[in-house]
Amino acid sequence: MNRADIKELYFITPIDNMASIFKHGLLSHNKIKASRLSHKSVAHGDVQKRREDKVIPGGKRKLHDYVNLYFNPRNSMMYSRKNLHEELCVLAVHVNILTHQGIIIADGNASSNYTRFFETLEGIKSLDKDSVFIENWWDQDYVEMCRKRSAACAEALVPDQLSPTNIIGIYVSGEEAHVKVKSIIASIHVDMPIIINSKMFFKEA
Numbered sequence: 001m002n003r004a005d006i007k008e009l010y011f012i013t014p015i016d017n018m019a020s021i022f023k024h025g026l027l028s029h030n031k032i033k034a035s036r037l038s039h040k041s042v043a044h045g046d047v048q049k050r051r052e053d054k055v056i057p058g059g060k061r062k063l064h065d066y067v068n069l070y071f072n073p074r075n076s077m078m079y080s081r082k083n084l085h086e087e088l089c090v091l092a093v094h095v096n097i098l099t100h101q102g103i104i105i106a107d108g109n110a111s112s113n114y115t116r117f118f119e120t121l122e123g124i125k126s127l128d129k130d131s132v133f134i135e136n137w138w139d140q141d142y143v144e145m146c147r148k149r150s151a152a153c154a155e156a157l158v159p160d161q162l163s164p165t166n167i168i169g170i171y172v173s174g175e176e177a178h179v180k181v182k183s184i185i186a187s188i189h190v191d192m193p194i195i196i197n198s199k200m201f202f203k204e205a
Contacts, residue, residue, distance in 0.1 A: 001127040008168070009093040009156055010073035012081075014040040015177060018089065018170075018184050026091075026162040029064040042081050042088065050111040056104060056157070057117055063110055066157035069093055071132050073171070074200050075152040076109075085173035085201040089181055092169035097158060098124070104157040108150035115150065117157075127154055169193045173201035 011026055017039050024037065029052070032039055041048070054063040070077075073090045081088065097103070098120055105123020108115040118126055128151065137148035170185070170192055172178050181194050198204075 001124055001129045001132065003095075003098070003124055005129050006071060006095050006098070006124070008095060009069040009071065009097065010171075011067070011069055011091040011093060012042065012073055012078060013089060013091060014042060014087055015089050015172075015180055015184065016040050016087070018181065019188050021091070022164045022167075022185070022188055022190050024161075025164050026067045026093075026158070026167075028067050028158075028160050030062070031065075031160055042084065043077075054111060059104075061159070063157070066104065066159055067162050068110060069097075069156045069158060071127070071154050071156065072134075072152050074135065074202070076137070076149045077153060078200070079202050082202040085203050086176050088173070088201065089177065090171040090200060091167050092171065093162065094166050094168050097162065097166050098156060100158065102159040106155040106157060108147075109153035110155050110157065112150050114147075120156075123156075167192070169195060171195050171197045171200055173198050173203045 013021065020037060020039060027035065051063045056063060103120045105118045105120055106115050107123065107126050116126065131148060131151035132154045134148055134152050137145055137152055139145035139148060170181055172181055172194060174196060178194055178196055185192050
């Protein structure tokens, strides 16, 4: 993959977290705990446990010390929560964050034992564009299907936190979520484009 192939990065979150995010920024799991901030999570408990225990290879920091941004939000994590689409939004993050110090690129789901981790430039080159942006990872070969599913969850890992000034847009699944998000950002005086993209949320037409 080339740098030009990456238009935005994405953070999946419950809509109810938005006011806090625009006040405090995007925080790593450990940063949220240390700050004692109330927030909702859409993560699976077993996945969170794996992420909690995982240390980034070659470093000393745990995976939960990073904010995880996806290259493709239409991934297996989103698919597993598709029935909650009216409660979720996807925050679009400016691609320039990839120039920040300490960014780590995971070429698949960062909790997987088979995922590799790289510094930014090397990591981007290691990503296969077609695999990351795949829309359907079904395959009769189970091992190949797992590989595709993980690749679609490739992540850019940002240490500790990310300023809300890096957020450039908000994606929602439909009109109901649009109304809710519009009300929240108006109440906190944030001017931000809200884009309806039902396909991103696996919402049936």
